Amino acid sequence: MSARRVPTSIVSKPTPSKKRQILPRAVRREQLILATMRCIARLGLSSVTLSQVTKEAGLSQGIANLHFAGKEDLLVETLRFVTGEYNRGQVQILEDPAFGLASERLAALVAFQFSRSVTEETKMAVWFAFYGEAKSRPTYKTICAQADARAARLVRQLFADVAQELGRPIDPVMVAEGYIALIDGLWLSLLLAPKKMTRAKAKRVAWTHLNGVFLSL
Amino acid sequence: MSARRVPTSIVSKPTPSKKRQILPRAVRREQLILATMRCIARLGLSSVTLSQVTKEAGLSQGIANLHFAGKEDLLVETLRFVTGEYNRGQVQILEDPAFGLASERLAALVAFQFSRSVTEETKMAVWFAFYGEAKSRPTYKTICAQADARAARLVRQLFADVAQELGRPIDPVMVAEGYIALIDGLWLSLLLAPKKMTRAKAKRVAWTHLNGVFLSL
DNA sequence: GATGAGAATGAACGCTGGTTCATTCCGAGC
DNA sequence: GCTCGGAATGAACCAGCGTTCATTCTCATC
Numbered sequence: 001m002s003a004r005r006v007p008t009s010i011v012s013k014p015t016p017s018k019k020r021q022i023l024p025r026a027v028r029r030e031q032l033i034l035a036t037m038r039c040i041a042r043l044g045l046s047s048v049t050l051s052q053v054t055k056e057a058g059l060s061q062g063i064a065n066l067h068f069a070g071k072e073d074l075l076v077e078t079l080r081f082v083t084g085e086y087n088r089g090q091v092q093i094l095e096d097p098a099f100g101l102a103s104e105r106l107a108a109l110v111a112f113q114f115s116r117s118v119t120e121e122t123k124m125a126v127w128f129a130f131y132g133e134a135k136s137r138p139t140y141k142t143i144c145a146q147a148d149a150r151a152a153r154l155v156r157q158l159f160a161d162v163a164q165e166l167g168r169p170i171d172p173v174m175v176a177e178g179y180i181a182l183i184d185g186l187w188l189s190l191l192l193a194p195k196k197m198t199r200a201k202a203k204r205v206a207w208t209h210l211n212g213v214f215l216s217l
Numbered sequence: 218m219s220a221r222r223v224p225t226s227i228v229s230k231p232t233p234s235k236k237r238q239i240l241p242r243a244v245r246r247e248q249l250i251l252a253t254m255r256c257i258a259r260l261g262l263s264s265v266t267l268s269q270v271t272k273e274a275g276l277s278q279g280i281a282n283l284h285f286a287g288k289e290d291l292l293v294e295t296l297r298f299v300t301g302e303y304n305r306g307q308v309q310i311l312e313d314p315a316f317g318l319a320s321e322r323l324a325a326l327v328a329f330q331f332s333r334s335v336t337e338e339t340k341m342a343v344w345f346a347f348y349g350e351a352k353s354r355p356t357y358k359t360i361c362a363q364a365d366a367r368a369a370r371l372v373r374q375l376f377a378d379v380a381q382e383l384g385r386p387i388d389p390v391m392v393a394e395g396y397i398a399l400i401d402g403l404w405l406s407l408l409l410a411p412k413k414m415t416r417a418k419a420k421r422v423a424w425t426h427l428n429g430v431f432l433s434l
Numbered sequence: 435g436a437t438g439a440g441a442a443t444g445a446a447c448g449c450t451g452g453t454t455c456a457t458t459c460c461g462a463g464c
Numbered sequence: 465g466c467t468c469g470g471a472a473t474g475a476a477c478c479a480g481c482g483t484t485c486a487t488t489c490t491c492a493t494c
Binding site for chain 2: 145
């Protein structure tokens with residue numbers, strides 16, 4: 001009978017299934033995007049090739065061009081995937097009506113930003129790989145800028161709420177800018193020097209900053 | 218007699234001199250490194266080609282392989298050039314015996330980090346282009362890590378001095394980590410959203426952070 | 435089962451880019 | 465002014481990559 005192995009989840013790492021399979025377009029696209037992310041993390045954005053990606057996905061050479069307009073399109077969709085996922089997570093926290101106090105919301109944000117899921121090596125690598133190219137690639141730049149702008153708006157609002165809650169006359173725009181920069185910098189440390197900067201330490205650094213901002217004067 | 222045009226400075230942007238010229242190895246290498254930086258800023262690290270670089274330098278195709286071991290070597294030397302220049306500038310401030318107070322030294326550091334020279338678009342672009350690839354390229358990673366480590370050591374020492382000077386019981390390691398992350402994040406904003414983040418604004422954000430850190434409690 | 439629409443394959447193609455090297459020609463030294 | 469070592473050139477070469485498409489094979493439908 002030899003029950004053939006089939007992926008346990010719809011989207012999964014390449015199960016070394018030898019049998020050719022027909023799957024929905026959306027599934028194939030996600031498989032390829034995830035494989036692309038792993039390749040970027042392993043090889044770097046400038047060394048990613050379609051044969052590497054398709055091999056990583058356990059699929060055939062030509063499949064990327066079947067489900068995407070081309071290599072560049074696959075890369076762009078990969079970037080969108082990462083930024084979209086992050087933004088959705090952030091929105092979920094910052095618009096969740098369950099939080100009573102803004103400061104609780106802030107705590108949840110910090111926890112989210114240094115959660116395992118967000119700081120996963122692969123995602124950070126992809127994130128910064130695209131940021132590094134964004135300067136010279138209008139498409140990447142636009143996507144990053146939109147994601148950043150949306151994130152910034154939410155953080156500004158949150159900080160305004162926290163300030164009001166604590167009765168502190170801070171400038172939300174300025175403070176948000178600083179906080180966001182700090183988080184980006186911490187993510188960079190987390191990516192490049194994970195031996196020196198752990199998630200726990202990063203969280204403590206972030207809190208030190210927040211305490212300084214909100215409790216000084 | 219037709220006095221032939223000759224570069225006014227030893228190292229310069231490609232003077233459109235048609236005449237073939239023989240120059241010292243060190244000069245050629247620097248010309249190529251500077252051209253590489255401009256190309257990375259314009260095209261991105263993953264789209265840089267040797268013909269682009271040599272054209273930018275106003276030289277011939279094969280010259281890169283004559284003065285560098287190959288493309289990869291040229292890129293590595295470009296990274297070293299940027300990190301080296303920055304580190305030298307930082308050392309100059311943090312080891313200059315002219316400063317009486319540590320807090321003056323800190324002020325000089327902030328001014329330096331957001332000086333025109335350091336935040337020059339081209340340099341930031343190169344910097345982050347390599348950071349984006351560092352995760353997957355051991356050579357880049359090592360160079361970046363060494364530069365970061367040296368910078369971190371100096372900043373930690375500085376913060377320890379400032380803390381003592383102000384009589385504040387802060388943890389220099391923690392505070393330095395936060396400050397460095399903040400600066401990296403601000404540089405990233407400066408690079409990707411120069412319309413929104415100016416050098417002056419970044420400096421103000423940095424000072425807000427420092428005030429919070431040193432004046433809180 | 436049989437069948438057809440179309441998903442998946444992978445070999446082949448053309449192009450791009452790094453590298454090489456025969457040739458050119460500069461310029462220091464005599 | 466001549467000469468010669470070697471710096472600089474740029475055309476040619478070849479490997480590797482993205483893309484294409486004829487062919488294969490799957491599976492929903494009947």
